[in-house]
Amino acid sequence: MTTELRGKSAIVGAGHAGFGEAHGLTAYDVMAQSALAALGDAGLKLSDVDGLFCTMMEDSMPALMAAEYLGIQPRFIDGTMSGGSSFVNYLTSATMALDAGLCDVALIVYGSNQRTASGRLVTASRPPAYEAPYNPRYPISAYAMAAARHMHEYGTTREQLADVAVAARAWAQRNPEAFERGPLTREDVLGARMVGDPLTVRDCCLVTDGGGAIVMVRADRARDFPKAPVYVLGSAAASSHRQISQMKDFTVTAARDSGARAFAAAGVTPADIQAVELYDAFTINTILFLEDLGFCAKGEGGAFVEGGRIAPGGVLPVNTNGGGLSCVHPGMYGIFTVIEAARQIRGDAPGIQLKDIDLALAHGNGGVLSSQVTAILGSQNTL
Amino acid sequence: MQDAKGPDQLFQRALAEGEILLPKCDDCRAYHFFPRVLCPHCHGTAISWKQAGGKGRVHTTTVVRRKPERGGDYNVCVVELDEGVRMMSRVEGIAPGEVVIDMPVTAFVGEAEGVPAVLFKPSEG
Numbered sequence: 134m135t136t137e138l139r140g141k142s143a144i145v146g147a148g149h150a151g152f153g154e155a156h157g158l159t160a161y162d163v164m165a166q167s168a169l170a171a172l173g174d175a176g177l178k179l180s181d182v183d184g185l186f187c188t189m190m191e192d193s194m195p196a197l198m199a200a201e202y203l204g205i206q207p208r209f210i211d212g213t214m215s216g217g218s219s220f221v222n223y224l225t226s227a228t229m230a231l232d233a234g235l236c237d238v239a240l241i242v243y244g245s246n247q248r249t250a251s252g253r254l255v256t257a258s259r260p261p262a263y264e265a266p267y268n269p270r271y272p273i274s275a276y277a278m279a280a281a282r283h284m285h286e287y288g289t290t291r292e293q294l295a296d297v298a299v300a301a302r303a304w305a306q307r308n309p310e311a312f313e314r315g316p317l318t319r320e321d322v323l324g325a326r327m328v329g330d331p332l333t334v335r336d337c338c339l340v341t342d343g344g345g346a347i348v349m350v351r352a353d354r355a356r357d358f359p360k361a362p363v364y365v366l367g368s369a370a371a372s373s374h375r376q377i378s379q380m381k382d383f384t385v386t387a388a389r390d391s392g393a394r395a396f397a398a399a400g401v402t403p404a405d406i407q408a409v410e411l412y413d414a415f416t417i418n419t420i421l422f423l424e425d426l427g428f429c430a431k432g433e434g435g436a437f438v439e440g441g442r443i444a445p446g447g448v449l450p451v452n453t454n455g456g457g458l459s460c461v462h463p464g465m466y467g468i469f470t471v472i473e474a475a476r477q478i479r480g481d482a483p484g485i486q487l488k489d490i491d492l493a494l495a496h497g498n499g500g501v502l503s504s505q506v507t508a509i510l511g512s513q514n515t516l
Numbered sequence: 517m518q519d520a521k522g523p524d525q526l527f528q529r530a531l532a533e534g535e536i537l538l539p540k541c542d543d544c545r546a547y548h549f550f551p552r553v554l555c556p557h558c559h560g561t562a563i564s565w566k567q568a569g570g571k572g573r574v575h576t577t578t579v580v581r582r583k584p585e586r587g588g589d590y591n592v593c594v595v596e597l598d599e600g601v602r603m604m605s606r607v608e609g610i611a612p613g614e615v616v617i618d619m620p621v622t623a624f625v626g627e628a629e630g631v632p633a634v635l636f637k638p639s640e641g
Contacts (some may be wrong), residue, residue, distance in 0.1 A: 212544060222568050229536070262524070262550075263549075263550045263603065263604065264604040265629070266628035266631055266633045267592050267605055267628055267633070268580065268590070268592070268628075268629065269580070269592045269604065270580050274580055274592050275576050277578035278577065278592075278594060279576070281576050281577060281617065282575070282576040282617065285576075285617045285618075291550075308575040324580070327579075327581050328581050329577040329578045329579065329580055329581065330578050330581075330613065362556045368615070376604075377594070377605055378531050378594050378602055378604040379550075379603070383576055383594075393568075448600050479556070
């Protein structure tokens, strides 16, 4: 997104459904319930939606399946699949489509029943041909190898990784919507079952059901809805590879580029951001993204997260809903970074509501650190 | 694969014959991996095949934890060959947890999941 699109669109509705376990529901059921929740939040109906932005894990044409299920005939559809980052990426295409008049009400939506359907991560993607024979466990092995390299180059420790999970849990414990709210210590994380060295099962995101949705309109009518509008000030994407073996530098993600572009479009800096919502599929993600987005220098992410510095009451509020590590992770988490950022700005966060939030960052990750999308959201005060 | 034509077919046929061939760009002289119809560095389309030297270092590594009754733990790593290309593989001949970053390794053609595959063993000396 460029500065010309700064503040041209706004989120006027956000909702979710099926958090945790959605017994007896299909992924599309959860998707539809999420859509209804977000539209209800915006005071709109499904028949108002003329732009649909959707991808799912189940099909090769999920946006068409979703439109059919919802009984709508959108004028504009974007089903770009860049993994969990897709839903942050749709903020850009929705803003463009709205600004160009290609649609008037944009619905971004996702749903999954992966926990109750199979109990593991559902994926429609085939393993890459030059990696599959070695049986990496996707996606854990990829992130484990990124973590190993970060530890090797920068001395990052397993204790520091564990502190990311502990901080996420501390936020989740204050969020009644979060799936995992039990106590969690650094020792618990370190002593948990090792799944892919150096990551234990507590370094990994949850496997839950759940869906989320966002409703967006052009800024000129954004104040005509029940909730305070949340403006898209900047959003940008970058991608670096698809297969983990093709990642040029295992310690630097494309978030360095997506972040720089999003900050430039929004005209703000990391120091201005009051709440940071990152796609924490694994504990190493949070460290990598804090570095690459400019909240700390490369290699200092471990020290940055240590000992509760990103937990409630710390120096920077990160993943204030509990994140994918402790709140919800239905296969693709990206949309929940946007929902939580928007709710912090609106002042109706389900867990800890931070005071006077005008600027928040949502960051989506897709594939195996492959696709990075950064969005900066702001209140009316930031226009 | 007598009539192998495409880059993937040519690579796999050589592998089946016990040879590791790497694609090298005639224009920019850089190697790349995986094999494809163009050079990802300069986008030239004149590609030659070169025998891999077989020497490399472990760039990063993990142990995939698996229950003993299902075969036990195994190594997955990314090796950087002296030619400058990286590939996913595993190091055999030592415990999976003893594979460490920067360890010198030597390639050989073995079998993975029932198909010929590039595998590595610790370099001697």
